[in-house]
Every structure is written in structure tokens, then in C-alpha cells.
Amino acid sequence: MRLDWNLIRTILAHVEAETIQEFLQDxxxxxQWREGQLLSERLEGKQNPAQAVVLRHIKLLASANYIENIEIKESADGYFSYACTGAPEMTLEGYSLLESLRTDNFIGKLKKYAKEKGVPLTIENVIELAKIALPALVKID
Incomplete structure (x- = not known):
């Protein structure tokens, strides 16, 4: 699976709007989130591959403490399920990440900046680069 920054922004926006459960059921x-993903063949016929992509991204966000009260479970055969242990919500770090991702062409500019600096584009690095390089990112075209 490839990390999809647009999907991360969409998930965080749904958590913020308190519509994540409706999004997951639609x-x-x-x-649309299956497009362009490299997916394991083990999911074939067991689960909608796009749903697995979305749930994997939610799992990443939850494990990195950007969102709370959503648990993602993966069975031995690769089937993903989710449960809400309360009202899904973002942490302060989640709000910071969402605000960064909402900036016009932020990811494109950030990818260019990260490539110039030789830094991998991980979730943690997105937050750190946003803090350090925000003035420079505004100037990159």
C-alpha cells in the first residue's frame, strides 16, 4: 500500500466534522481510494480493497496518535475491521497535521522540499518539515 496524503487529509477532515463513521459506511x-494502490493479492474476494486501504490509513493515524477512539483490527487472513470505542476525535497533533495538509499544494511543495533536502516523507517528517520549512514552502513554486 502506498501512503496517500489526500486520503489522510480526507480521513482527518471526516473525524473533525464528526462524519467518519458515515464515510466508512459509504x-x-x-x-476512489483504491486507485493507484499496490495491494496484496491475499485480499482478493475477502474485502473491498479500497476499504482495506482506508482502514490501513486510519490504523496508521491512530497508531501515530493523530486520532483517537477508532480501533482497527486485522485478522490473520488480512481482513480489516474497525470499532469506535467512543466518539472518534483528533488529537492536537492531528489538528496540526490537518491544517498543514489543507494549505494550498502543501504536499506537492513539501515533496519538492523534502527531495531537495534528502529527507523521506513520513508522517512525522511532514509535521517537522512543516514547522521548520513553512516560510520556505510558501516561496517554492
Whole structure:
């Protein structure tokens, strides 16, 4: 699976708007997130591959403490399920990440900046680079 920054922004926006459960239940909304993903063949026929992509991204966000009260479980055969242990919400770090991702062409500019500096584009690095390089990112075209 490839890390999809647009999907991360979408997930965080749904958590912020308190519509994440509706988003997860809407097959049409989820189906677009399969496009361009490298997916394991083990999911074939077991689960909608787009749903697995979305749930994996949520799992990453939850494990990095950007969102809370959403648990993602993966069975031995690769099937993903989710449960809300309370009202899904973002942490302060999640709000910071979402605000960064909402900036016009932020990811494009950040990818260019990270490439110039030789830094991998991980979730943690996105936050740190945003703090350090925000003035420079505004100037990059």
C-alpha cells in the first residue's frame, strides 16, 4: 500500500466534522481510494480493497496518535475491521497535521522540499518539515 496524503487529509477532515463513521459506511466514497494502490493479492474476494486501504490509513493515524477512539483490527487472513470505542476525535497533533495538509499544494511543495533536502516523507517528517520549512514552502513554486 502506498501512503496517500489526500486520503489522510480526507480521513482527518471526516473525524473533525464528526462524519467518519458515515464515510466508512459509504462504499462510493471509499471506492476512489483504491486507485493507484499496490495491494496484496491475499485480499482478493475477502474485502473491498479500497476499504482495506482506508482502514490501513486510519490504523496508521491512530497508531501515530493523530486520532483517537477508532480501533482497527486485522485478522490473520488480512481482513480489516474497525470499532469506535467512543466518539472518534483528533488529537492536537492531528489538528496540526490537518491544517498543514489543507494549505494550498502543501504536499506537492513539501515533496519538492523534502527531495531537495534528502529527507523521506513520513508522517512525522511532514509535521517537522512543516514547522521548520513553512516560510520556505510558501516561496517554492
Amino acid at each position: 462504499a462510493d466514497s471509499i471506492s
